[in-house]
Amino acid sequence: MVERQVPLQKLLDDLQSAITSGRERTWAARCAHALGLEGIAVSLLRGAELVWFSDEISARLEDVQFTLGQGPGLSADFGFDAVPYQVPEVHGLDAEQWPQFVIEAEKLGVEAVFVWPVRVGSASIGTLTGYRTSPGPLTERQAADGLLVADVLAGQVLAWQPQAPASDDGPGTTGTVDLHRVEVHQATGVLSVRLGVPVAEALLRLRAQAFAAGRPLHEVAREIIDEALPT
Secondary structure: OOOOOOOHHHHHHOHHHHHHOOOHHHHHHHHHHHOOOOEEEEEEOOOOEEEEEOOHHHHHHHHHHHHHOOOHHHHHOOOOOOOOEEEOOHHHOOOOOOHHHHHHHHHOOOOEEEEEEEEEOOEEEEEEEEEEOOOOOOOHHHHHHHHHHHHHHHHHHHHOOOOOOOOOOOOOOOOOOOOOOHHHHHHHHHHHHHHOOOHHHHHHHHHHHHHHHOOOHHHHHHHHHHHHOOO
16 A cells, blocks of 8 residues: 655644654655655764664664765765755765775665754754655755754754653664664774774774674774773
8 A cells, every 4th residue: 555645835834743642753754755765864063973764774874974984975074065965876986985885875775865964053063964765866855854954953952852762772763862872972982992092083993893894883883991990
């Protein structure tokens, strides 16, 4: 049975109701579909904090960019000369631009990526990244609608106040505004002390370890934290 397409404005108006009733994942997925996408995610601080995502692939795509330090979500954050920043064909990218990102995106089945700024006034505080498993650009309407979604989620991020500790720091707590990389930051601190290196270098080593193992960053971080806990 094909799901009926809900008008975007109706979805935007329904955001608070979706949060109250625990339908965040359904809401985010429907927004993605209204934009002609298969998933969306919001990250802040140049990808350092993943705060909202519609599905596991969206979360993994953000994780890949953060782990590698490369990808459209990071490049777009430099200026946003065009909104959205469009990568309509991942496979056709110059291998020198984001060589590892292209490989990892294709493993996830991602063929196109689109990035909108998440803004407060004229200041960009993060990115809304959407993906498709088929190549091709957005329509003008989809490009404009994505900015509406980004603006609504910017308001939600600013209004958010944590009520309780997150139950899960990795991809799995889908759709809610929460800090999904708490364990990454904790593990970075552990490595910094253990190795006697600056925090920035410890984070680079953590990323490299996750990439070399072909594992999600939060899983490697959790193991480091567990190892540091007293037995």
